Amino acid sequence: MVAAFGGLIFGYDLGISGGVTSMDPFLKKFFPDVVLTLFTSSLYLAALVASLCASSITRIFGRRLTMLSGGILFLVGAGFNAFAQKVWMLIVGRMLLGFGIGCANQSVPIYVSEVAPYKYRGALNMMFQLAITIGIVITAAIASKFGVDGNPGILPKWYAFLVVGFICIYVMGFAWSWGPLGWLVPSEIFPLEVRSAAQSINVSVNMIFTFAIAQVFTSMLCHMKFGLFIFFAFFVLVMSGFIHKFLPETKGVPIEEMSVVWQNHSFWKKFVKSASEEANAKVDNSC
Numbered sequence: 001m002v003a004a005f006g007g008l009i010f011g012y013d014l015g016i017s018g019g020v021t022s023m024d025p026f027l028k029k030f031f032p033d034v035v036l037t038l039f040t041s042s043l044y045l046a047a048l049v050a051s052l053c054a055s056s057i058t059r060i061f062g063r064r065l066t067m068l069s070g071g072i073l074f075l076v077g078a079g080f081n082a083f084a085q086k087v088w089m090l091i092v093g094r095m096l097l098g099f100g101i102g103c104a105n106q107s108v109p110i111y112v113s114e115v116a117p118y119k120y121r122g123a124l125n126m127m128f129q130l131a132i133t134i135g136i137v138i139t140a141a142i143a144s145k146f147g148v149d150g151n152p153g154i155l156p157k158w159y160a161f162l163v164v165g166f167i168c169i170y171v172m173g174f175a176w177s178w179g180p181l182g183w184l185v186p187s188e189i190f191p192l193e194v195r196s197a198a199q200s201i202n203v204s205v206n207m208i209f210t211f212a213i214a215q216v217f218t219s220m221l222c223h224m225k226f227g228l229f230i231f232f233a234f235f236v237l238v239m240s241g242f243i244h245k246f247l248p249e250t251k252g253v254p255i256e257e258m259s260v261v262w263q264n265h266s267f268w269k270k271f272v273k274s275a276s277e278e279a280n281a282k283v284d285n286s287c
Helices: 003-020 024-030 037-060 063-082 087-115 121-146 157-175 178-188 192-224 227-246 255-264 275-286
Strands: none
Touching (some): 037 063, 063 087, 087 178, 121 178
C-alpha cells in the first residue's frame, strides 16, 4: 500500500499546475506574452523520456531504486518551482517534476503487481489511482485554504449543480475503469523478461497522448463546443469494443501463470505458444 501511494506526486502535480496557472499574478510575472500550454505540457514530455530510461534502471538496479529516484527528482523539481524567480527555473523544475513522475509511474505499478498476492493484486494496484486522486484533492484543499485568483463567472445555482453532478458521474466512471486499469493491466500481463520495457511503453504512450491533447484541447473546444465530448466518447466506445474482444480476464491469475491466459484466449492463442510447443520447436531447430 505504501508503494502504491507513489501516485500522490502525479495527482498533486495535476491539481497544483491547474490551479497555479490560472492565477493572474503568476501569469503576469512569468508568462505575460507566452502561450502557457507548452509550459504545462512540458512535464509530460519529460515524463515520457524518464519512463523510457526507467525501463533500464528497473531492469538493472531494481524497482525500489527507480521509485526512490522518482521521489528525489520530484522533490528537487518542486523546490525549483517553489523558489522560482525566472522562467528558466520554472522550466527546469517542471522537467524535473516530469522525470520524477515518469520514474514513479513506470516502477510503482510493476512493483505492486509483483509483490502483491494475486487475490489482492487488483485492489492494491488500484491504490495507485486512488493516490493520484488524493493528490488532486490535497491541492484542492490547499487552494480553498489559501485561495486562488480566478474569476469563475456567475452561473445559475441549478446549472452549477447540474454541471457538478455530471462531472462527478464522469469521474466515478473513470475512477473504477479506465483510470486504474490503465496502470494495472499492463503491469501484470507481460512476462518478466519484457515487463519493465512494456510498462515503459505504456507510460510513454500515456504521456505523449496527454501532451498532444493538452496542446489542442482548448482550440478544439473553441471550434467544436460540446461536439468535442462526443468526439472523445466515440473513442471510448472503440476502446471498449477492443477490450471486450481482445483483452483476456486476468482476475485471480498469479502473475507467473499469465502466459496461460494468452494461450487459452480465442484470438491470441494463434500467436502465443505453450512451453511444450516452444521446447519442441527448439528440438526441431537443433536437429
